[in-house]
Amino acid sequence: MLTRDGCRLWTEVGGDGPPLVFCHGGPGLWDMAGDLATMFAGHHRTVRWDQRGCGRSERRGPYTLDQSLQDLDDVIGEHAGGGATLLGHSWGAHLALEYALGHPDRVRRLVYVAGTGIGDEDTWKPAFRRNLGGVLSGWDRASVVRLWTAEFPDRERAAEHAEAMATPWFDINRECSATINAEIARRLRETDLAARCRELRVPVLVVDGSADLRPRSAVDSLVAALPDVRRVVLDGASHLPWVEDPDGFSGAVLGDPRR
Incomplete structure (x- = not known):
């Protein structure tokens, strides 16, 4: 599809039912929601998309939060009839939250998966780096897979899960990652996002994996601020809780009485 400024975005639509739009992690990565689309295809019209400059979408900027929100609005308008449940993962959870805050009339429900909350990144990033136990040695597929392997506590299947994340493989958009991450960090320091969250009337389901390397306590202030929130912590799961x-995971999302 084309955004309102003419950027070509890759999308994939399947399933049947009320629209469910996925917002993938990163920034700078691509949609990895194939398993999720299959999981929910019997209950929802599923909409996957690669964010601007990422994966199969056109590699052009600008790379900003506002542009990402506008692109998401275009995806919803094109494929979800103007309103949808949003399922955001990691950075995509923050993107979906910001969209719900700005367009509550277009979001039926927000599923916030493995996000990092609304506080300063110092509340989680130092501990995450310690827990990760390594640094990225390169941006090629093999180096990224080695790093991603650390995300999974089941050591016997960790490499298999990391390989699946990297299949298909697309070059990481490093400019997109650096630019948006810096903007988000600045906005979280300078903006009282909790005050905006207290006004949100969209139902929110927060899903965490207890073994996520990013401390789950980072999400506590978000949960405390939201007026209509339910939180599910999946024991032993990590940053991609639907994988482990x-x-x-499906029981938490489909069993939410506010669906």
Whole structure:
């Protein structure tokens, strides 16, 4: 599809039912929600998309939060009839939250998965780096897979899960990653996001994996600020909780009484 400024975005639509739009992590990565689309295809019209400059979408900027929100609005308008449930993962959870705050009339429900909250990044990033136990040695596929392997506590299947994340493989958009991450960090320091969250009337489901390397306490202030929130922590799951506990994850999303 084309955004309102003419940028070509890759999208994939399947399933049947109320629209469910995925917002992938990164920034600078691509949609990895194939398993999720299959999981929910019997209950939702699923909409996957690669964000601007990422994966199969056109590699052009600008790379900003406002542009990302506008692109998401275009995706919803094109494929979701103007309103949808949003399922955001990691950075995509923050993107989906910001969209719900700005367009509550277009969001039926927000599923906030493995996000890092609304506080300063110092509340989670130092501990994450310690827990990760390594640094990225290069931006090629093999180096990234080695790093991603650390995300999974099941050591026997960790490499398999990391390989699946990297298949298909697209070059990481480093400019997109650096630019948007810096902007988000600045906005979180300078903006009282909790005050905006207290006014949100969209139902929110927060799903965490207890073994995520990013401290789950970082999300506590977000949960405390939201007036209509339910939180599910999946024991033993990590940053991609649907991979390690698919039954628990689908049960949390589909079993939410506010669906």
